[in-house]
Amino acid sequence: MGAMPEEIEGVVALLTNPEVTKMGKRSYFTGQINGIDTVVVFSRWGKVAAATTVTTLIHEFKITELLFTGVAGAISPELKIGDIVLGKRLIQHDMDARPLMKQYEIPLLSKTYIESDAAHLEIATKSINTVLENRSLHSVIGTEGLKEFHIVQPKLMVGEIASGDQFFSSNEQKNNLNSQLPDVLCVEMEGAAVAQVCYEYDIPFSIIRTISDVADDNSHIDFPAFIQKISSKYAAEIIKDIFEQM
Template identity: 75%
Template sequence: MKKRIIGIMGAMPEEIEGVVSLLNNCTSSSMGKRTYFSGQINGIDTVVVFSRWGKVAAATTVTTLIHEFKITELWFTGVAGAIDPDLKIGDVVVGKRLIQHDMDARPLMNQHEIPLLNKTYFESDASLLDMASKSVATIFKNSSLNSAIDAEDLNRFSITKPQLFIGDIASGDQFFSSNEQKQNLNNQLPDVLCVEMEGAAVAQVCYEYAIPFCIIRTISDAADANSHLDFPSFVKKIASKYATEIIKDIYSQF
């Protein structure tokens, strides 16, 4: 049986800091302008890395994890902009299906279809999806975020009763900062819950190498004209704590 080695990626440096602190016997190595942190969490070999922004950067990072570190599964934590109007800042979306919203090779093939793969969506591993969903539900139910995050910061972003959503996530090399972008995406892909810049690229690489994966996204903004205003602060004060608490609970299930 192949040895279990878990890869954890974060889209922002702040998002992996807390996860790195969970590693025992932590060592680091540099490769391709990235620092990979290796160690164990609950006795399981784990590699944690900041992916950098965008599809190419994320695809490069996960490919390195597969080839150099021999990971057997991949978890990705990060932030996303809300597309579905029911989503609020502080909610969490666990991706059931991932799609690249900026892939368009028409008229050679259908919009959003990945060339040569005959696929439009990449589905998360069912068992990892279930674990992630249980972990998010647990930390929300137990209000463990209240002990990890200052009440002042929760109040600042109006986070009172965050909710778990499971569904489609769209990825593309765009930061959404206008209502027009948001509406255009919603018109094309009405089932998409949120938008980000890495998940579907990571999903494609994992699919091609048969690596189970799961994408977990914390809603940081409404993907509109105000998206950029509190983004850095949200990542540092909120999203980084979410990532650490979710990963801790996931490992408690192993």
């Protein structure tokens, strides 16, 4: 699953015997990757779109596990454009029912963070490291593409991801989040919603995010350029390797 067409098109291209089912103004691409029955879909942006898409995947397509690939804005100063973050746990940075609940707590679920599945994390870590170490990104993106985004030696970080219905486009937004939730590595708009639905239905999941921008005053320029030129290639390389391990 991804949030935008550009985030899934490389993965759709991996499907054998592809078919399309339209439902809820979304296109669900079904087929096989490495002999495994697979559904690929983009939800559109935001937590509502993501949650309803995951619910449809569970009820209509009977998925048993979920992989999300997409892009994110860096919050940690250690992250650069082209690095990858694997979500160990997810939080909704815009959830706030104070004074009735603690800030960020999901009402009536008594949870603030949703943890990713340990076995999934292990497989995804291995695959992402394989892709980064084998320099396969260099061959699919090309030296010029990497140079344009100043991607030299992209790295993986495993940790916290924050999600909310906001695109971060200023240092002020970034600094606010960083001071409130100092362990958050990156910000995006769907992961914690995907995680909550998967938690509620006992579906193991991974949220894999490539840094497209550093969530600052330049993010409205960096984000579309990265999405257009690079994001789909990252997703396809990682998903290909994960399916080889399954």
